[in-house]
Structures are given as C-alpha cells and as structure tokens.
Amino acid sequence: MNFLDKLLDYYNISLKEYNELKADASLANVPSFNVFENMDIVKDKILEAIKNKRKILIYGDYDADGILATSILVQTFKKLKYEVDYYVPSRYLDGYGITAEKVIKAKEKGYDLIITVDNGVVAYEAIKKAKEIGIDMIITDHHEYEKEITEFLYLHPKKSKLKCTTSGAMVAFYLSTALLYEIDPYLLTLGATSILSDVMPLIKENRDVVKLAIKYLNKYKFDKFNLLSDTFSYDETTLALKVIPKINAVGRIETKKEVNLLVKYFTSDSYQELVKIREYLNNVNERRKSLTLEITDNLKITETDAVVLKLDILSGLSGLIANRILSNNNLPVCIFSSEVIDGNIRGSIRSRNGFDVIKFINLNKNLFMEYGGHELAAGVVIKESNFNEFKDAFIKYAQTNKFIPDPDNILIGEDEINQNNYDIIRSFAPFGNQWREPTFLLKDMQVSRIEKVGNLNQHLSILLNNKNKVIGFNFPFHTLTNSSVDLIGKIKLNKYKNNVTANFLLSN
Numbered sequence: 211m212n213f214l215d216k217l218l219d220y221y222n223i224s225l226k227e228y229n230e231l232k233a234d235a236s237l238a239n240v241p242s243f244n245v246f247e248n249m250d251i252v253k254d255k256i257l258e259a260i261k262n263k264r265k266i267l268i269y270g271d272y273d274a275d276g277i278l279a280t281s282i283l284v285q286t287f288k289k290l291k292y293e294v295d296y297y298v299p300s301r302y303l304d305g306y307g308i309t310a311e312k313v314i315k316a317k318e319k320g321y322d323l324i325i326t327v328d329n330g331v332v333a334y335e336a337i338k339k340a341k342e343i344g345i346d347m348i349i350t351d352h353h354e355y356e357k358e359i360t361e362f363l364y365l366h367p368k369k370s371k372l373k374c375t376t377s378g379a380m381v382a383f384y385l386s387t388a389l390l391y392e393i394d395p396y397l398l399t400l401g402a403t404s405i406l407s408d409v410m411p412l413i414k415e416n417r418d419v420v421k422l423a424i425k426y427l428n429k430y431k432f433d434k435f436n437l438l439s440d441t442f443s444y445d446e447t448t449l450a451l452k453v454i455p456k457i458n459a460v461g462r463i464e465t466k467k468e469v470n471l472l473v474k475y476f477t478s479d480s481y482q483e484l485v486k487i488r489e490y491l492n493n494v495n496e497r498r499k500s501l502t503l504e505i506t507d508n509l510k511i512t513e514t515d516a517v518v519l520k521l522d523i524l525s526g527l528s529g530l531i532a533n534r535i536l537s538n539n540n541l542p543v544c545i546f547s548s549e550v551i552d553g554n555i556r557g558s559i560r561s562r563n564g565f566d567v568i569k570f571i572n573l574n575k576n577l578f579m580e581y582g583g584h585e586l587a588a589g590v591v592i593k594e595s596n597f598n599e600f601k602d603a604f605i606k607y608a609q610t611n612k613f614i615p616d617p618d619n620i621l622i623g624e625d626e627i628n629q630n631n632y633d634i635i636r637s638f639a640p641f642g643n644q645w646r647e648p649t650f651l652l653k654d655m656q657v658s659r660i661e662k663v664g665n666l667n668q669h670l671s672i673l674l675n676n677k678n679k680v681i682g683f684n685f686p687f688h689t690l691t692n693s694s695v696d697l698i699g700k701i702k703l704n705k706y707k708n709n710v711t712a713n714f715l716l717s718n
Contacts, residue, residue, distance in 0.1 A: 213631045216620050217638060220648055232637040235425045239418035240398070243388035246381075247369040252348055253388040255363065256325070259346075260292045264322035268296040269308050271328040271378070272461035272469045274407035274454050278400045279327035279350070279379035281476035285397060286386040288477065295321075296473055301526050302465040306582060306589060307332070310339035317345045324348075328378025331355045331366060332582065350385060352378045353582050354568050373414040375584075379404030380419065396432055399423040400476065405642075406446060407454040409586060412642030420446060420640050434476055437488040446640035456491045459498040462526030502527060506534045513541060516608035518601040520546040520555065529558035529587070536560045542608045550594050554579050559588045563644075564614040570607045577603065586643070619651040619698050626650075627678050629712045632701050649717055652697040670716070679704075682716035 211219070218228055243249050259266060266287070270280030280296050287294045297312075299305065304312070307329040313336050316324055323346045330336070331351035340347045341361045349364035352375065365385060367375045383401030387393050402423030405416050412420060427435055427444040436442060439452040461469045475487045505527065511517055517535055521528075525547035532543040542565045546557035559567050567588045571581050577600050580591035592600050641647035652674075659673040670682035680697060681704075699716040 213622070213626055214634055216622070217634065217648060220617060220620050221638065228638075235418065235422035237393055237422070239415070240393060240422065241372060241384070241415050243384045245371040246365050246384060248363050248365060249384070249388050252363050252365060252385065255348065256323075256389060259323050260290065265320050266292075266294040266323045266325065267316050267321045268294055269312070269316075269324055269326045269329070270296065270298040270473070271306065272298055272301045273328075274457040275378045275404040276328035277457055277461070277469065277472045278404045278407070278476065279377075279382040280473050282379055282382040282386050282397050282400050283325065283327060284473060285394075285400075285477045286389055289390060289394070296470070298461075298467075298469045298473060300465070300467050300469060301461055302524075303467065306580070308336045309333070310335045312336065313339045313345060314343065317343050322346060326350060327382045328352070329582075331359065331364065332357075337361050350378070350381045352376060352381055354584070374411050374416055376416055377401070377404040377408045377410050380410075380416075395426040395430060399426050399432065399435070403449055403453065403457075406449050407457065408584070409643045410584075411644040412446075412640060413644050417640065417642075417645060420642070424449075424640060433481060433484055437484055438491065445636075446642060455498070456495045459495040460491065462530065463494065463498050463501065463524055465524075498527075498530070502530045502534070506531055509535070511535060511539050511541075513539075513605075515541065516605045517541050517543045518546075518604050519544075520548050520597060522548050525549060525556040528556070529560065529589070532558045532560040536562070540613065542604070542613075544590070544600075544604055546592075546597070553593055553595070554591050555594045555597065557590050557592070559583070559590060561586045562613045565608060565611045570604070570611075573607070574600075574603045616646060616649075619649045622650045622652065624652060624655065624674055624678050627701055627712050627714050629703065629710065632703055632712050635701060647700060649698055649700055650714075652699075652714065654694045655697055656694055674714075678714060679711070680714045680716060 218225065223231065268280050268283050270276040277298060280298055284294065284296050308324065308326050313324065324340065325348045327350050329351055330349035331353055332355050334357065337347065337359060347362040349359060349362060351364070352367050365381050367381065380401040383397055386397050398419065402420045405412070405420055410416050424444050424446065431442055435444070435453060438456050439448050441448060441452070457472060460472060471487055471490070475484060478484055505521065505523060517539065521531070523531065528545040528547055532545040535541070535543045535545070542559070542561045544557050544559045546555045548555065561567050566585050567583060568585055571578060571588065571590070577592055577596050578590055579593065582589055635648060655674050657672055657674060661671045663669045663671045672680035672682065674680060680699070697714065697716060699714050702713055702715045704711050704713045
C-alpha cells in the first residue's frame with residue numbers, strides 16, 4: 211500500500227472524495243447568510259436602525275471567539291459608515307454574558323439596540339429586563355440552550371441549515387455578509403480564527419472556511435495577523451500556537467477592562483497603533499505562559515478516572531491548566547479557582563470525544579449556578595459548598611463515559627519520512643477537532659544515538675540507523691534506550707537556513 215492509500219484508509223475516504231477535499235479553497239464553498247432563520251429580518255432591522263440613527267451597542271465576550279465576533283461587527287458597521295459602540299465584559303468585573311444590570315446601564319446611556327455576539331442565548335434575566343424597560347435586542351450566539359427566546363430576534367447555528375455547529379464569531383460573520391452584501395476576506399479570516407480558538411469541529415463548512423482563510427492570510431498578509439504571529443507564512447498551527455493564545459491572554463489574566471483593547475487592535479487603521487498594542491499583547495502573553503507553567507509544573511496528578519481540583523489561581527487560568535492536564539493525562543478535567551464570590555466558585559471543564567460536557571451538565575443541573583459551553587469545553591459556576599458533590603458526580607460520569615480512542619496510528623517504514631510524503635499529508639489539511647492530523651508508527655527502530663538538547667536539556671534528538679532524525683519536545687529521556695523501539699509521532703518539516711528536511715516528531 212502506497213503512502214496516499216494509507217492516508218485514504220486512515221480517513222476512510224475514497225480517491226474521489228480526496229480530490230474534492232484537496233481542491234483549492236473557494237468562495238463557492240462558503241454558505242450564504244440565508245442559511246440562517248431570521249437573517250433577512252435581522253438584517254432589515256439593523257439597516258432600519260441605521261436609517262433611523264438609533265444608538266447601537268455591540269456586547270461581546272472576553273475570549274477569542276467573543277473578541278473576534280465583536281471586531282467583525284464593529285468593522286462591519288465601520289464599512290457601512292455608521293458608528294456603533296462596543297463592550298467586551300471583564301471576566302473579573304462583569305462575568306460572562308449580558309446581564310440585567312448591563313441592560314439597565316445601556317438604557318441609561320441612551321442605547322436603543324443591543325446586539326450580542328457569542329453570548330445572550332441563555333441570558334434570560336437580561337432579556338426579560340430589556341423587554342420590561344423597552345430596549346431592543348438582537349442576539350447572536352452559538353452556545354447550547356434549552357428554552358427558545360421569544361422576546362427578541364436571534365441567530366444561532368441550531369436555527370440554520372449549516373451542516374455542523376460553528377463559533378460565535380462565524381455567526382457574526384454571516385450577519386456581516388448579509389449587511390455588506392459581500393464576503394470581506396479579512397472578516398472571514400477573523401471568523402475562521404474563532405473556529406480554531408473555540409475548537410469547533412473542523413469539518414464541512416467550518417473546514418472550508420478555515421482553508422479559505424489560510425489562503426487569504428498567505429495572499430493578503432494582513433498586518434494584524436503578521437504582527438501577532440511574527441511570520442508571513444500561515445497554516446492552522448500558526449493561528450493556534452502564535453495568534454490565538456495572545457488574543458485569549460488578556461481576558462485571562464488582566465482584571466480590569468483591558469480586554470476591550472483587542473477590539474481596537476482588530477479594527478484599527480493605524481499601523482503605529484497596532485505596533486503599540488502588539489507589544490502589550492506580547493507582554494501579557496509571556497506573563498500568562500509563565501503563570502501557567504509555574505502552576506502545572508508543580509501539580510502531581512494521581513487520579514485515574516477524572517481530575518477535579520480547586521486551586522489558588524486566577525479563574526482565567528483554569529481553562530489553560532485544564533487543557534495541559536487533559537493533554538498530559540488524557541483524562542476529563544475540571545479546574546476551579548478557589549476564589550469565592552457570593553459563595554460561588556468558577557471552573558473550566560475540558561474533555562475529549564466520549565465524555566460529553568453538556569450532557570454531564572444537563573444530568574446535574576441542580577449543581578450549577580451558571581454554565582456555558584460546548585461538548586468538549588465549558589465554563590461553570592457552582593456553590594463552593596457543593597464542590598465535593600460536584601467532584602463525585604464528575605468522576606462517576608467519567609467512569610461510565612470513557613474517551614473514544616483516536617484512530618489507530620499508521621504503520622510506515624523509515625524511508626517514508628520524506629518531504630514528498632509531508633506534502634501529501636498537508637493536502638489533507640487543515641487539521642483540527644474531528645479531523646485530526648495523522649500519527650504514524652515506526653516499529654522496531656534501531657536507535658543509533660540519543661541526545662538531550664535544548665537550553666534545559668528538556669528535548670530529545672534521536673538518530674535512527676544513522677539516517678533519520680527523531681525529535682521529542684519535552685520528552686522523558688528515560689523512556690528510550692539505545693535499542694530496538696517502537697515510535698509514535700508525526701512527520702514534520704525542519705527548515706534551517708536554506709536546508710529543508712523531513713523529521714519525525716514524537717507524540718507525548
């Protein structure tokens with residue numbers, strides 16, 4: 211079986227489906243805004259508000275999805291030459307989502323219309339208050355909900371003909387296409403970035419949009435992305451590792467209203483202003499990384515079914531710590547900040563296929579004061595007095611809802627680690643949730659040399675049969691010896707000066 215056939219078998223697709231999959235990204239693959247119920251009514255309502263010079267507030271969220279969604283609509287109104295205001299709430303001062311208190315303040319400031327992005331679909335008290343005091347709302351969101359909103363118009367993937375769920379910023383993007391009667395490449399790129407940041411399924415329309423956005427990034431070289439990524443070459447990994455963490459960092463560790471600076475960044479026309487804000491974002495991200503590493507490196511995880519911890523941390527770090535534990539231990543995780551506010555504590559749940567976070571929440575609704583999220587991730591608020599009961603319920607659910615294993619690794623020979631096969635792998639990209647990058651198995655490899663490399667000797671460099679190089683980032687040295695071993699990892703390119711070589715990157 212040749213290398214391509216192995217990948218077709220891995221993804222369980224035909225050669226015809228593969229040829230369709232690797233076709234050039236095109237606008238023809240981007241769904242029309244008309245896939246959403248109520249879109250025409252929402253569009254007309256907003257255009258009528260512009261005509262009547264109504265005062266409009268865009269109300270967002272403090273994560274990357276909410277920030278990008280807010281930026282999309284602010285930029286859309288800028289293109290329509292109509293000034294609107296926006297507010298991204300502070301995780302620490304305001305909490306998640308539009309509240310009744312914020313609706314009252316908006317009314318006092320003279321706003322006629324609030325448009326929510328990436329929040330609002332479960333803000334029942336805020337909706338009730340808006341109706342009561344006579345302020346209009348349009349809700350755009352993608353989070354799970356049970357009760358239909360009847361008071362105001364809303365846009366949601368559930369109320370659309372989309373073939374898979376998508377992010378809050380993508381809902382905002384589809385609204386932008388309705389208002390502008392065009393697809394703006396930059397706004398599409400913002401929306402696509404949120405698909406990755408919110409770990410939406412990278413299949414069907416989501417995959418098409420992300421693939422097109424990567425094409426646009428490499429073609430148009432948007433300053434706002436170049437400055438954050440320090441590169442002019444893009445793929446999904448560039449966005450996931452270099453751009454998205456910097457967008458999320460501010461809302462995680464800054465305790466005031468600094469997160470609103472990100473909307474200014476993504477909608478500014480001044481390069482000098484972008485450079486100034488970029489420096490701030492880089493500094494915040496370095497602080498975020500240091501804090502996260504310091505905490506996780508000192509944790510000793512002994513659990514075997516699930517991890518539930520209450521830590522003395524900023525609540526904005528709980529999701530990052532949960533992600534690292536999930537990655538290192540392959541167990542469902544919930545990390546709470548020990549900070550008690552009105553008798554409550556906040557936490558973040560992270561999971562993988564098999565442990566459905568929303569199903570767990572729905573089975574234990576009596577434990578939650580607030581919640582919001584998706585199948586694999588959620589933010590929750592519980593009474594501090596219910597922590598032990600929550601922990602017991604979480605572990606019990608994990609015991610009967612085990613992770614579904616990823617597809618088997620693809621068996622290859624050492625001679626298949628080459629640049630041509632790397633290019634074949636990339637023809638299946640972009641990779642992400644529900645469309646994972648393939649991992650490969652090298653059996654009975656003869657190790658010629660093992661070296662510790664890196665500033666702290668934390669990485670491994672392994673030579674196979676005096677030929678192929680194997681790299682293990684943060685890989686435990688004691689697990690390998692100079693003998694015959696099986697290795698699992700990915701084929702990656704290493705670019706050094708004018709030399710490009712294919713290496714085997716070990717999976718932890």
